[in-house]
Amino acid sequence: MSNSLAIAAVTTTLRHLLQQRFDTDGFGGITVTTRPLDKARDNNITSGDQVNLFLYHTQPNAAWRNMDIPSQVKSGETAQPLLPLNLYYMLTAYAKNDDFPEPTSHRLLGEAMSIFNDHPILSPADIRGALPGINSPEFDLDQQVERVRIVLQALSVDDLFRLWSTFQAPYRISSAYEVSVVLIESRRPAKTPLPVIRRQSDDRGPVVQSDLMSPFPTLTSVQLPNQEGSARLGNVVTINGFHLEGEIVVVLFMNPRLANPIQVSPVPGITGTKIKVELPNDSGNWVAGFYTLGVRVTQTGQPSRTTNELSFSLAPQILDIIPRQVIRDANGEVTLVMICSPQVRSQQRVALLLGDREVLAQSRTTQTDRLEFRITGVTPGEYFLRLRIDGVDSLLVDRTVTPPVFDPNQKVSII
Template identity: 50%
Template sequence: MSANAIAAVTAALRNLLSDGVKVEAGLEDTIVTTLPMDRARDASGSGNQLNVFLYQTTPNAAWRNLSMPGQVQSLESGFPPLALNLYYLITAWGRDNDAQSPFSHFLLGRAMSVMHDHPLLGSDEIRLALPGNDAYLQMERIRFSLQPLSVEDIFKLWSGFQTQYRLSASYEASVVLIESARSARTPLPVLMRGTGDTGPVALARLDPGLPTLQSITPPNQQSGAQIGDVVTIAGTLLAGDKVEVVFAHPALQNPIRVPAGQGATATRIDVQLDTAQFAWVAGWYAVTVEITSTPDQPNPPVHSTNALPMALAPTITSPMPLKATIANGAATVKLKCSPDVQPVQRVALLLGDQEIAGARSANATGSLSFPVPQAVAGTYLVRLRVDGVDSLLVDRSVKPPVFRNQKVVFK
């Protein structure tokens, strides 16, 4: 439906009231207008009059995420239409401004009776109300329902137009659908679903039947891996003629692909994070495994597993403890780290329980500097945080775990 659907509904409501009210004896001279409330009744007006004013539009919650009926087929993704509820104020003025008889009461009563007996707009009523509209084509019927207003709402509505209150009734029209100008995604039909077009086959088994990752475990129960560590990837159906572990990071233009070693099995792959062959960055990685059967054939099928997160922690490579001199209450902590911090990465120094954000560098760098505006003399445990991943402060290779010698001394 086009954008003139709102105007078409307003015109159809005006015609409905005009035709329904004038059949009543004594109301044959009634006119129906669609003007703002402050302009609906001029000083010279003295006849019976109804005014239909659209005072509010709100989104329709039920249709907010639905595709336009009849336009989007199954498995296609169309952009939802603009679904609106319209709120109208119907105001009545009587003949001679009710000087001889309360015609406005009579007129409003007849109008509300018409709305009560005719709660749905027919397609022909909408089509004939406004030339060129296509609102009558929508599959959802447009329904009117009485919406009582509180005294406070009435005061706000009329005072906003700086005009005197007149006898009125409010109605909701639901729902008006305006078609989105964005096109739907229409994938090509499927030629065959499996061998012989049999479709999917259900198997009675506990594993999912597809290559699946279950866990990624750094050594020594660490919270994250470090450069040089061997991480263990556990899953099912991970064996193949060619198996690669894919590490994707937002700061890397291309993901890192590490071939599975000789000891890889269908349920376990051990991968070393080696810097000799690959340029790693600290932060969170999305890890998948790609399995290729018959890689020597043209266009071999590649099966990819689900993705699991892995944290690669930065390492402070400067000799410990770090030392910083306090001057005028401030100090600067300088350190070196591995791997280099990329320009797009957020870096911070965790000094005890205080986070000190570092400035972004224009180039990748392993030398960082952190100004500490209110430094206090003492020794503090320190961590480096890159994109939400902290350098490993706890040594879990011993029992019980201990803090590493990762400190800064302020003097």
Template identity: 50%
Template structure:
């Protein structure tokens, strides 16, 4: 595996290959690695090949791959940074090709050398980098670096030279694939598994698609209601809900810790019943996440089921102060208590009235109607998006709750 010096090591190796292969046939040859606008100065007339790294891209083939022989099955490795390097090879002939097209001859020789070196050998890399980059580890990389000709259009070449504001020179592009730079994050490796279960019995198989683990399928309020109220019984249905210890957990955003309740006696593996206690100060209205905690027979640890939503509805009785058409104050006695930050409103007929501020937890809310209209109106209290239950759905057809009316005179 390579380290961040590997990019420079590839460039240095290519420079060495070109120089060693060209020095005997071209007098005064040098191989530079300058940007395009610095590759040839006005006072320079010798033979030169310029090797310019113009682009670095991530290799799609290695982007999520663990390194072979470094990450064993079951371990969580960190993939290396895989890079493809793109070089532009430009030749400058002696005396700037005034007497003969020496640059063309030089470019052909350079391309022939790279054609004959499709893979950077480990010894070539060590010899080229032993001075400037001795610790790049590129020579020990598990995947060899391959050098291939990279077809590039005249338009792309022109953009490269134009970007450096320098006249175009005949060039050839090459790709070096791939450089694997090792991640510095540690690999995670778990301890081996000694047994597959109690008494090394292995996994448990069953002949259907139902979950083998404790699972909730429904949390049902009584009387076909969409939500539950304090002191009402819920029916919790699911799979594998039996065990030596079973609890129902209720989680609400306002609660510091979830509430745990023991189900009623007589529960089965598929059905439990639990009653929400009549504790208005401890159970804020709104939406809860309900799950079951089950310790199964023969196990010493607790399993947690999936979560299902449950709406806990408020209830309210109203007292009226004032007369229409003036200001009327409606005072609601609520259960559960309303917590600070909970939005509470009263829907009287088709009009919504927001409660006066309640900075502390309270069971009393006031609602002000500036221009009241006389009449008898059905009302419902809405807290945290959950309405009080004002429709009796246990009969067919459903009927309104006649107790939730307010008379304004």
């Protein structure tokens, strides 16, 4: 998701695309501004060749309105809806000497429209190029789940007349664009109730049956230890399928945060229908979040084949809480430090679920296993904690015992 700086980030990115093209395509001396229509042609500032990009209107996006945050709000949780916005820009070209003797402004407008036509979608690279400080948590538009699209709008003569008349500015040939969608995340914490420990007796998972078997290596399911919803580093994961035996068998783990798949060799005892693989306790190279896994099988005399992919989630693990008993300061604020595994990348979304509230982690600039949370307005008491990274929660329920219980190592006392 994006924060409240997303509107400014979009405007800056569009301006950068225009200025970059003008500077490299032989249009020397072109100034790209983002001023209101009545201030765009201020002789005290700009009197030469100029392209002005003016944000004249914002409007809620109907498709995203009142939707929960994807991958961040789960069933049974309540969060403030997103603020989805469509942005409307007016693109206007000006020329020195008022287009005499050549219609220079027409050339500039055509070039500017060509630039937006060549960039119908703002890629993460476009945004990072326009915002050198994009690695700072202040700017996160490039991490937005929905890409920002640029669409040329057809405004009627009446619409143009009313718009320019509002600013009491002389009309210049212009074109209008809709830029959507910008998803601004609410700063209000989500309500996250504790999970239910006991399941009903008839609560069953899906059953998959098939009478037609592929002749190629194929995966059918992934089994996690103790029927957990997520795996942790160090766990042994069971992969079911058929035609999985081979001379060389490698399990591939893929995550959007990782540049390349992680390759892990299975534990001994591979059969044609089952593979077991231990997730290495390598905190620095893994990330918490959602993964897809596949198996590459090389059989004697046959080329290597890669199976279909199945998804699973890797949960973060709270190794330590500092301190476990904390006293509120004079302002009613407490600071908790979490030591976690695997390490957290700077662009990952990290939140602490304290009781039934969500608290975002303090900003980070490097990969780390140490997270700081500052919590205000909390009442004294004992709280169970969960760490949520990229939509995956730490495992609060201990299912290695019967009946299952909440993990006492994930509890903190606030005085």
